[in-house]
Amino acid sequence: MKSNRGRKGGGGSKDLGAGLKYSSRLENMNGFEEGLEFLPVNNTKKVEKRGLKPWVVLVIVLISFFLLSLTAGLLVWHFQYRNVRVQKVFNGYLRITNENFLDAYENPNSTEFAELANKVKEALKLLYSGIPALGPYHKESAVTAFSEGSVIAYYWSEFNIPNYLVEEAERAMAEEHAVKLPPRTRTLHSFMLTSVVAFHSCRFALHARSGELTRFTTPGFPDSPYPAFARCQWALRGDANSVLSLTFRSFDVATCDDRSSDLVMVYDTLSPVEPRAVVKLCGTYPPSYNLTFLSSQNVLLVTLITNTGRRNPGFEAMFFQLPKMSSCGGYLREAQGTFSSPYYPGHYPPNINCTWDIEVPNHRNVKVFFKLFYLLEPNVPLGTCPKDYVEINGEKYCGERPQFVVASNSSRITVHFHSDQSYTDTGFFAEYLSYDSSDPCPGKFMCNTGRCIRNELRCDGWADCADYSDELNCKCNATYQFTCKNKFCKPLFWVCDNVNDCGDNSDELECDCPAETVKCGNGKCILKSQQCDGKDNCGDGSDEATCDSVSIVPCTKHTYRCKNGLCVSKGNPECDGKKDCSDGSDEKDCDCGLRSFSRQSRVVGGKDAEEGEWPWQVSLHALGQGHLCGASLISHNWMVSAAHCFVNDRGFRYSDHTMWTAFLGLHSQSKRSAPGVQECKLKRIISHPNFNDFTYDYDIALLELEQPVEYSSTVRPICLPDTSHSFPPGKAIWVTGWGHTYEGGNVVLILQKGEIRVINQTTCEKLMPQQITARMMCVGYLSGGVDACQGDSGGPLSSVEADGRIFQAGVVSWGEGCAQRDKPGVYTRLPVFRDWIKEQTGV
The missing domain is CATH 2.60.120.290 (Spermadhesin, CUB domain)
Incomplete structure (x- = not known):
């Protein structure tokens, strides 16, 4: 058989140029001959062509399949993967110039907040509608906070953007970093926007420059909180053969907790992988805290993950490069x-x-x-x-x-x-x-650890060696020491003081209270069944002070009286985070006693305090004499100090308020002009009318400031205890000040802190007979070593309560020498004066 094509071309030479034609149309192969006949050439005899070789057919089929697959893949990519939507969140802020900031804007639940937030969201929606890469894909926006200046609104905007448009959208957002709204949109529902600043999802790349410090911060720092529910990264790089030194100069993010809190991580790589994490940070740190980190190579990665809507300013950090150590x-x-x-x-x-x-x-x-x-x-x-x-x-x-x-x-x-x-x-x-x-250890005692200590510290009842070796194998001096069952020696004054000083409680076993009885804080013995029965059986309230259940009890001087006149059995219920009074009065006026810095670092025997660790500590400077006394801040306008600081002496009129200047937020006496330090004049001095400058009884004074102070991370008030507040014997309390670190020494520059403990009142009276009154309390160590000294007078005794809130237990008053054995410091007992303070100040 001849193919139809062969016959069609056999009529002459006009179609020679056409040659053999191939159609890619899909036809029924059964309609073709197995052989093909070509048109005649110079040789007029017929030439019969054999069919295509099998491998040629296979190659053609494979190529065709590949082309079809490629076409199908491109179509699938175009219609499916190319249009995959990617969630993008941008954070930012905008300024509203013709609005005045209202206090209600600080409350996200207020009507004013909601109304202004809706206007901002409408403005953002209008803005995005003019940006092709953003407008069609805008899902929602939310306003997280407002701040002053005139009004600054902080927001985040979410987009579902096709994958192929992500880069274009990010470029568009970057181009609109400081957007000027078109004239027709600048006025929107009676307010005006001057600019809109948008941040990408917090991804930054920074390279260190030789010999320079490079600074970076969280978005909006320090004037506004960092974005909520954000993911931020700072990729830090240095030159080859260098390492990076990173320091957080200011760090304030949400407090660490068991929930998903905000978290800053530093990695020794540019990938956020746990095996290369250098540090994990949250909470707040004072500026003096050591937050300097080194890399092993020339890169570091800093990440911020925010899982809360808390309003914290974030951090400021600096980094620089230095040559990599060739050896160590x-x-x-x-x-x-x-x-x-x-x-x-x-x-x-x-x-x-x-x-x-x-x-x-x-x-x-x-x-x-x-x-x-x-x-x-x-x-x-x-x-x-x-x-x-x-x-x-x-x-x-x-x-x-x-x-x-x-x-x-x-x-x-x-x-x-x-x-x-x-x-x-x-x-x-x-x-x-x-x-x-x-x-x-020439002339000294050597601990088993190899450390050398002074011989007088041997067998003094205190473990000066980390392994207690200085207190082992001791022969106690019966004149002034008690021999514990574990062979430790303790001062006789510590026996029967309701504190387990020996460690095996042997110093509290034979204390005149028979079996089935307990000893009160004042030494009285009562039946165990009388504890927590709602009655003050001890007479000092100590039998009801630590009870879990709260009940209404008859009012005594040792019970807490609610504002409705009822008294509760619970000891120290004020500002502990639990509503114990039916009218809630025990939890009112509790903006006190809390530090801004949640992290602290690792006075005679004291050590340097951290900046902001004791934000109520005040330094009082007398004209021409520098620091003379301390004080404590109790409100925006009032401070508490010691009355003996304001007694006229040697021609100086210390009672004249114009003689004094108060420095608040001060850490170093050499840096009184540092940022955060507030310098204030006094308006008046109110010394207690019963103060006796010979016995130092009623040694307390109130100082009114000429201008109210502003609370900050380094300036905050301490809580005042109720008249019933108990500070039991043995309780740890902190004394702070810039006074002498030893008797006869010089005033120190850096604020000092020392931990001491409350000493039983009966013991105190035995140590200093005829000198201790009911307005005084002894605090310190009978072995000496830690105490307040000259220059600390008027400063606070800070007592950390169970929930972390700090109350002022007393005022630094007097003592015989500084940090001497069996001569603890004497302090004005503050609860006794709570009503007087309220009468004079309203606080």
């Missing part, structure tokens, strides 16, 4: 010296190993004294050192440890420090010393 450790050959972890006191970098080979001369032995040691890592069990550690003599040390000594029985010792890839700490600071093995 070294050879130390002096008789003594110091060394530390890399970049101390900043956090050491991850993934580093250092070795110090120490050898002292003259064939003496060598020991290493660790003065500070912080190698603490989260979720690492105590006693194990699988991650960061110091290794000496084959033993590993890690965690947070008090001062300790590691000694060698030769002139050489090797110290090895290792950090793994995640989570770092401050590290350590150490001193190495040579010593004579026959007399390792």
Whole structure:
């Protein structure tokens, strides 16, 4: 058979140029011959062509299938994947110039807040409608907060954007970073917008410049809160062969809690992976807190994940690059010296190993004294050192440890420090010393840890050695010491003071109270059944002070009286976060006693306080004399101090309020002009009318400020205790001030703090007979060592209560010397004067 095509072309030479034609149309192959006949050429005989080889057919089929698949894939991508919607959230703020800020705007539940928020959302919707890459995909916007200036609105806007338009949308948002609304949209429902500032979803890339500090902050810092429900990242880079040093200069995010709180993470990589996390931060830190972190390479990643709508300003951080350490450790050959972890006191970098080979001369032995040691890592069990550690003599040390000594029985010792890839700490600071093995602590006592302490600290009832070795194998002096069953020696005045000083309670076992009775705070014995029965059987309220149940009881001087006149059995119920009075009066006026900084760092025997740690502490300067006394802030306008500070003396009229200047928010006496410090004049001084400048009875004064102070992170009031508030014997209390750190010493520059404890009133009266009145309380340690001193007068005794709120227990008044044995400090008992303070100040 001949094909139809062969016959069609056989009529002449006109169709020669057409050659063989191939159609891609889908036809029924059964309609074709198996052979093909070509048109005649010069040789007129017929040429019969065999069919295509099988492999050619296979290639054609495969190519056709590939082309069809590619076409189908492109169509699927175009109609399906290309149009996949991606959720994008942008955070920002806008300024409304013709609106005045109202207090109601601070309350998200107020009608005023809702009305203005609706106007802002309408304005944003109108703005986005003019941006093709945003308008059609705008899902919703929400206003999170308002602040002053004239009115600033903080918002977030959510979009569902097709995947192929994401980059264009982000560019559009970046281009509209400071958008001027068109004239026809500038006035919207009677308010005017000057600009709209939008942030991308907080992704920033920063590169360190040689010799320069680079600063970055959370969006809106410090004038506005960071965005709610946001995901922010700062990718930090440095040059090759460098490392980065990152410091948070200000840090204030939502308080850490068990719920999903806001969190800042720092990673030693540009990927947010847990095995490379350097630190996890939340809460608030004082500026003096060590928040410096080092990288192991030339990159760091900082992330902020906000899961709450809390209003915190966020953080300010700075970073710079420095050359990467070529080696760590070294050879130390002096008789003594110091060394530390890399970049101390900043956090050491991850993934580093250092070795110090120490050898002292003259064939003496060598020991290493660790003065500070912080190698603490989260979720690492105590006693194990699988991650960061110091290794000496084959033993590993890690965690947070008090001062300790590691000694060698030769002139050489090797110290090895290792950090793994995640989570770092401050590290350590150490001193190495040579010593004579026959007399390792000349003129001193050597603890089993190798530390040397003064001989007088041996067997004094206090563990000056971390391992208690200074209190072991002691022979107690029966004249002034009690021998505990565990062989510890304790001062006789500590026996039967309701405090377990021995550790085995043997100092409280034979205290004249028979079986089935308990001892009251005043020493009286009552039946156990009389505890928590709603009656003041002790006479000082101590038998009802720690009861869980709350009931209405007859009113006494030891029970808390609600504003409705009823008294409750619970001790110290005010401002504890629980409604104990039926009228709720125990939880009113509780904006006090709370620090702005939720994190604190690791006075005679005291130590430097952190900035903002005691925000009610005031420094009083007398004209031409500098700091003379302390005081405590109790409201915007009033302070409490000691009356003896304002007694005229040696020609100085200290009673004249114009002589004094108060410095609030002060941390260092050398930085009275620092940001956050408020300098105020006094309007008047009210000393208690019964104050006796000979006995120091009624030693309290009230100071009214000329202008009200502004509360801030470093200026806040302390809570005043109710007249029934109890500060039981043994309770830990803090004394603060800029006074002398030892008797006869100089005033210090940095605010000092020292922890002391309440001493039983009966014991106090025995120690200083005929001197202690009901308006006084003894606080300190009978062994001495920690106390207030000259220059601390008028300052507060700060008592941290169970819920973390701080009440003022007393006022620094007087004492015999400073920090002497069996001579505790004497303080004005503040609850006694609560009614008088209320009468004079209204606070």
